[in-house]
Amino acid sequence: MKEHQALDFNILVEHLRTQVQSAVGAEALSASLNVGDYENAKVSQSQAEDRQLDTLHLVALNIDPSALPFSSLGDLQVCQDRLRHFKTLNGPELSEILNALHAGTRIFDCWDAHGTHKSSEGKQTWQPNANRAAASLSGKPLFLECLHVARERCRDHEQAFEALLESLDDALDGQGSFRDDASEDLLRLTGDRRRLENRLLKSLQEEIQTLEPLGVLNSNVPTLRRGRHVLCVRAGFQNRVVGIVHDASQSEQSVFIEPENYVKQGNRLVLLNDEIQAEEARLAKLLSDKLAAAMPTLNRVWQALGLFEAYLLRAQYVRESSSKAYHFNATQFEVESFRSPALELSESESANGVKSPLVPLSLSLQLGEAWMLSGPNAGGKSVALKAMGLAILMSRAGLPLPTSRSATLPFVDDLQVLLGDGQDVSAGESSFSAQLNQIRPWLEPTDGKHVRVFLVDELGASTDPDEGSSLAQALFEELSGPQNLVLATTHFQSLKAMGIARKGAFRSGAMAVDESGRPTYQFRSDDLGQSKPLELARRLNFPETLLKRAREIKGGDDKTDALWEELNRLHQKVEAREAQAEQALSDAKAKEAELNNAREALRQNEENIEARVRESLSSEIAEVRALVGDAVRKQQRGLTSQETTELNHSVAEIAARITPDHFTKTSADKKGGKQDGTRAANSAHREAASKIKTNDEEGYHLGDRVRVSGFEGTIFDVIEVTKKGVVVAKGPLRVTPKLEALTLVESKAQKDRNKARRTSQSTKTKSLKKQKSEPRNRNNTLDLRGHRVANAESTLTDFVAKMLERGHRDAYILHGHGTGAMKAFVREWVRSSPLVGKSESAHHDDGGDAVTHVFL
Numbered sequence: 039m040k041e042h043q044a045l046d047f048n049i050l051v052e053h054l055r056t057q058v059q060s061a062v063g064a065e066a067l068s069a070s071l072n073v074g075d076y077e078n079a080k081v082s083q084s085q086a087e088d089r090q091l092d093t094l095h096l097v098a099l100n101i102d103p104s105a106l107p108f109s110s111l112g113d114l115q116v117c118q119d120r121l122r123h124f125k126t127l128n129g130p131e132l133s134e135i136l137n138a139l140h141a142g143t144r145i146f147d148c149w150d151a152h153g154t155h156k157s158s159e160g161k162q163t164w165q166p167n168a169n170r171a172a173a174s175l176s177g178k179p180l181f182l183e184c185l186h187v188a189r190e191r192c193r194d195h196e197q198a199f200e201a202l203l204e205s206l207d208d209a210l211d212g213q214g215s216f217r218d219d220a221s222e223d224l225l226r227l228t229g230d231r232r233r234l235e236n237r238l239l240k241s242l243q244e245e246i247q248t249l250e251p252l253g254v255l256n257s258n259v260p261t262l263r264r265g266r267h268v269l270c271v272r273a274g275f276q277n278r279v280v281g282i283v284h285d286a287s288q289s290e291q292s293v294f295i296e297p298e299n300y301v302k303q304g305n306r307l308v309l310l311n312d313e314i315q316a317e318e319a320r321l322a323k324l325l326s327d328k329l330a331a332a333m334p335t336l337n338r339v340w341q342a343l344g345l346f347e348a349y350l351l352r353a354q355y356v357r358e359s360s361s362k363a364y365h366f367n368a369t370q371f372e373v374e375s376f377r378s379p380a381l382e383l384s385e386s387e388s389a390n391g392v393k394s395p396l397v398p399l400s401l402s403l404q405l406g407e408a409w410m411l412s413g414p415n416a417g418g419k420s421v422a423l424k425a426m427g428l429a430i431l432m433s434r435a436g437l438p439l440p441t442s443r444s445a446t447l448p449f450v451d452d453l454q455v456l457l458g459d460g461q462d463v464s465a466g467e468s469s470f471s472a473q474l475n476q477i478r479p480w481l482e483p484t485d486g487k488h489v490r491v492f493l494v495d496e497l498g499a500s501t502d503p504d505e506g507s508s509l510a511q512a513l514f515e516e517l518s519g520p521q522n523l524v525l526a527t528t529h530f531q532s533l534k535a536m537g538i539a540r541k542g543a544f545r546s547g548a549m550a551v552d553e554s555g556r557p558t559y560q561f562r563s564d565d566l567g568q569s570k571p572l573e574l575a576r577r578l579n580f581p582e583t584l585l586k587r588a589r590e591i592k593g594g595d596d597k598t599d600a601l602w603e604e605l606n607r608l609h610q611k612v613e614a615r616e617a618q619a620e621q622a623l624s625d626a627k628a629k630e631a632e633l634n635n636a637r638e639a640l641r642q643n644e645e646n647i648e649a650r651v652r653e654s655l656s657s658e659i660a661e662v663r664a665l666v667g668d669a670v671r672k673q674q675r676g677l678t679s680q681e682t683t684e685l686n687h688s689v690a691e692i693a694a695r696i697t698p699d700h701f702t703k704t705s706a707d708k709k710g711g712k713q714d715g716t717r718a719a720n721s722a723h724r725e726a727a728s729k730i731k732t733n734d735e736e737g738y739h740l741g742d743r744v745r746v747s748g749f750e751g752t753i754f755d756v757i758e759v760t761k762k763g764v765v766v767a768k769g770p771l772r773v774t775p776k777l778e779a780l781t782l783v784e785s786k787a788q789k790d791r792n793k794a795r796r797t798s799q800s801t802k803t804k805s806l807k808k809q810k811s812e813p814r815n816r817n818n819t820l821d822l823r824g825h826r827v828a829n830a831e832s833t834l835t836d837f838v839a840k841m842l843e844r845g846h847r848d849a850y851i852l853h854g855h856g857t858g859a860m861k862a863f864v865r866e867w868v869r870s871s872p873l874v875g876k877s878e879s880a881h882h883d884d885g886g887d888a889v890t891h892v893f894l
Contacts, residue, residue: 042431044424044427044455044457045380045424045427045428045431045455045457046378046380046424046428047380047427047428047431047432049379049380049383050355050379050380050383050432051068051071053355053379053383054067054071054351054352054355055067055068057103057104057351057354058108058347058348058351059103059108059109059111059347060108060109060111060112060343060344060347061111061112061113061114061115061344062111062114062340062341062343062344062347063108063111063343063344063347063348063351064344065344066341066344066345066347066348067347067348067351067352069348070089070345070348070349070352070435070436071435073431073434073435081434081435083366083449085436086366086433086434086435086436086449087366087436088436089435089436089437090363090364090433090436090437090438091436092349092436093349093352093353093356093436093437093438094353094356094363094438096349096350096352096353097353097356097357097438099152099353100357101148101152101350101353102354103347103350103351103354106144106145106148106347106350107141107144107145108141108145108343108347110137110138110140110141111138111141111142111340111343111344112134112135112137112138114138114333114336114337114340117131117134117135117329118333118337121326121329121330121333125323125326126319126322126323126326127322127325127326127329128322129210129214129215129216129318129322130214132206132209132210132322132325132326132329133210133211133212133213133214133215135206135329136203136206136207136210136212137212139202139203139206140203140824142339142340142343143203143824144824145343145346146343147826149346201328202328202329202332205325205328206325207821208220208816209221209321209325216318216321216322219815219816220318220321221317221321223317224314224317224318224321227310227313227314227317228314230310231307231310231311231314234303234306234307234310235267235307237303238267238300238303238304238307239260239267241299241300241303242260242267242269242297242300243260245269245297245299245300246258246259246260246269249269249278249279252278253272253275254271254272254275254278254279255269255270255271255272256270256271256272256291256292257269257270257292261294263284263285263294264284264285265308265311266284266296266304266307266308267296267300267304267307268284268285268294268295268296269281269294269295269296269297270292270293270294271292271293271294271295272291272292272293273286273290273291273292273293276293276295279295279297280297280298281295281296281297281298281299281300281301282295282296282298282301283295284296352436352437355437356437356438359377359379359382359440360440361437361438361439361440361441362438362439362440362441362442362443362444362445363438363444364433364438364439364441364444364445364446364447365444365445365446366433366446366447366448366449367446367447367448368405368448369404369405369406369448370402370403370404370405370446370447370448371401371402371403371404371405371426371446371447371448371523372401372402372403372445372446372447373399373400373401373425373426373429373439373441373445373446373447374400374441374442374443374445375398375399375400375441375442375443376398376399376400376401376425376428376429376439376440376441376445377398377440377441378399378421378424378425378428379428379432379440380424380428382440398441398442399421399422399425401422401425401426403426403523403525404523405448405489405520405521405522405523406518406519406520406521406522406523407518407523407524408514408515408517408518408522408523408524408526409524409525409526410514410526410528411423411525411526411527411528412527412528412529419495419527420457420495420527422525423455423457423493423494423495423525423527424457426491426493426525427453427455427491427493429445429447430447430450430453430491431453433445433447433449433450434449434450448489448523449489450489450490450491451488451489451490452488452489452490452491453490453491453493454480454490454491454492454493455493456473456476456477456492456493456494456495456497457493457495470506473497477494477497477513480492480517481516481517486519486520486521487521488521489521489522489523490519490521490522490523491522491523491524491525492517492522492523492524492525492526493525493526494524494525494526494527495526495527496526496527496528496529497509497510497513497526497528506530507528507530510526510528510530514526737759737764737777738756738759738764738777738780738782739756739759739785739786740756740757740758740759740786741755741756741786742755742756742782742784742785742786743755743756743782743783743784743785744756744766744780744781744782744783745780745781745783746766746773746775746779746780746781747775747779747781748779749768749773751829751831751832752768752832753768753783753832753835754766754767754768754773755767755768757772763775763776763777764777764780766780783839784839788842811848811881811891812846812847812848813883813884814850814880814884814885814889814891818841818846818848818849818850819849819850819851819852819889820833820834820837820849820850820851820852821852822851822852822853822854822860822864823852823853823854823856823860825860827859827860827863830860830863830864830867831867834851834864834867834868834871837849837851838871838873838874838892838894839873841894842873842894846894847893847894848891848892848893848894849891849892849894850880850884850885850889850890850891850892851864851868851889851890851892852885852888852889853888853889853890854888855887855888861887861888861890864890865877865890868890868892873894874892874893874894875893875894876892876893877890877891877892877893878890878891879891
């Protein structure tokens with residue numbers, strides 16, 4: 039689009055595109071930045087505001103897009119096209135989809151980890167954690183609507199989505215091949231092939247040992263040729279080996295022969311391979327059909343993931359450029375210290391290799407005005423036009439602006455730009471005619487309700503000065519209007535004078551320069567800038583004789599120069615008063631900052647107190663867990679009455695320390711009543727402990743392990759059974775639930791059997807080495823890949839209990855390698871579990887170090 043090119047907005051767009059990893063991310067990024075095509079890419083003010091809020095939200099969450107596996111998402115469209123044309127994907131293509139699904143799950147986990155889902159009138163809403171994005175955004179609830187909706191759709195289809203993921207996981211090994219246990223038939227066929235192949239190789243090795251002393255072989259290892267196991271026989275000795283010749287080496291030094299005695303076994307092996315390929319083709323068709331059915335859901339999810347990546351990249355740019363939020367105003371355009379993204383990203387350098395300093399630019403304009411911007415050549419006028427245009431395009435794209443503080447600007451419905459020489463020699467156009475052809479559509483009548491901005495660089499400068507300035511003035515009058523803003527550069531004295539006189543909506547301004555004539559990029563309103571072409575020629579080292587002659591022709595100073603000096607003097611006086619006003623405003627802001635700092639210090643102090651309370655609670659909870667673990671170990675060998683009493687006292691003391699009153703009492707309460715509260719809690723707990731009975735009534739029994747509805751993930755011990763009900767406990771927590779809320783996990787009889795099993799553990803451990811382990815299969819394997827460590831404990835407990843109920847002695851826990859956190863947690867857990875007799879890394883055929891083999 040011409041506006042992107044003319045204003046260098048394409049440099050920013052290309053910078054962001056170079057960092058995108060996925061095809062859907064690139065598509066979403068382009069859509070969010072396509073703001074110059076006013077006919078085909080309509081953008082409303084609310085859409086621009088939402089885009090900025092979404093971007094600022096992700097800035098506050100500070101997520102690094104390079105740390106997420108967007109590159110593994112692949113191109114879902116390619117998969118969809120292949121399914122449409124070929125109906126079936128092969129193993130590597132299905133594995134690529136499997137890896138993409140796992141990548142998408144990890145990305146969604148990152149999104150979920152930065153927020154909480156709360157129910158509001160039956161609807162799920164996503165809110166950021168810990169008010170990370172709140173203060174600077176007026177407390178508005180922020181979320182990426184499309185991502186949130188797609189996530190909820192994914193949850194709506196979660197059962198089908200997880201079923202697809204589970205089917206692919208069960209069938210594929212992640213490397214493009216089918217697992218041997220992908221189906222019962224495949225498991226049987228691969229087992230038959232493995233056994234037949236082992237027998238065949240063993241027989242061929244015996245044949246090699248017989249033939250090797252005769253010197254007829256070039257290799258003592260069987261090899262494969264055309265799917266057959268053969269011997270490498272020296273050329274010329276093939277008559278010494280009776281069999282079928284399958285191939286010869288390129289050097290013609292070897293002949294590959296399948297011995298006659300093993301042809302039948304080789305035939306059987308080939309047939310088995312054909313059956314395996316047919317079974318894998320059947321599985322591929324089945325999985326492809328499931329994938330095709332899930333494709334509409336996957337497309338919506340992929341679009342959301344692409345949008346997530348696009349906004350993460352936008353947020354990353356905002357952080358790197360220290361950009362500030364803007365807000366839309368109906369009439370005002372005001373930016374302070376705007377830094378051009380194009381100049382920042384291009385990193386232009388001077389001739390000596392030192393980076394050119396980037397001078398920010400400030401503008402303050404109003405709708406309904408037509409500004410005549412003047413000043414010397416190379417004084418920064420075109421830079422001002424580009425800065426204004428860039429700010430407008432970035433605001434339409436919802437990108438915060440690289441300014442020193444929040445900018446204010448109207449939402450621009452139509453931006454028209456005329457920068458540079460647009461002549462087309464092939465079409466017979468001159469520079470001036472090209473300008474007129476571009477401006478002509480601007481003059482078409484409009485409804486007057488939309489905001490239009492026109493940026494024009496030196497209109498009429500490529501033709502007769504008198505007629506060119508007259509036409510320019512007429513055009514500016516035509517383009518001006520209450521909903522329009524015109525910013526044009528000019529060197530015509532008549533246009534400057536019209537602006538200085540403030541005739542109608544016309545205003546004059548200039549870009550300031552320093553004493554050496556270099557631009558300072560500061561906009562000066564109501565200023566009549568001098569072009570000073572002779573001064574520019576002098577700086578460019580034109581001959582002094584030529585410059586002297588030019589001054590003679592000009593005729594020396596005239597009334598215009600005197601007028602210029604008077605205007606400058608008045609302008610300096612106005613600037614001095616503005617500086618005083620700005621100083622007063624600065625003092626007021628400083629006092630406001632002091633109040634904000636004091637308020638922030640109070641908030642920080644509250645957070646520190648809360649953090650200390652949480653740390654204290656964490657240590658108390660850790661002590662409770664240690665105490666419970668010690669109690670379990672003592673329970674395995676049987677507790678004496680004295681040990682039971684000591685354990686109850688310890689639990690009571692900890693329960694008293696972690697009550698809410700302990701953390702909310704005043705210092706006076708802590709000094710006077712701490713010991714009394716502790717003694718009272720200990721007394722209450724001892725009284726409750728003394729009521730524990732060994733009742734053996736029908737139903738639940740003392741010592742049973744149960745789950746309670748409403749306490750998901752927690753297993754309680756039955757500590758009391760009465761006619762009124764059952765009392766259960768977990769550490770210091772005691773609950774008396776309804777019987778229908780209880781679910782038995784492990785009965786007292788099972789615990790007794792486990793205790794008896796542990797008593798003879800040393801003998802069984804020795805016998806474990808002599809017994810043959812049960813091979814890993816889907817019935818005795820727990821897959822923890824993709825789980826969180828925080829949720830793994832209850833899953834492990836349920837799995838081991840289920841294995842014991844089914845009578846399994848061997849169990850396998852698949853945790854993978856990953857970061858190593860899940861592996862370390864699993865192995866620490868099995869070492870401390872009373873239900874596990876022994877654990878070790880699985881055999882390499884069962885997964886090696888990525889799997890923990892547990893003997894129950």
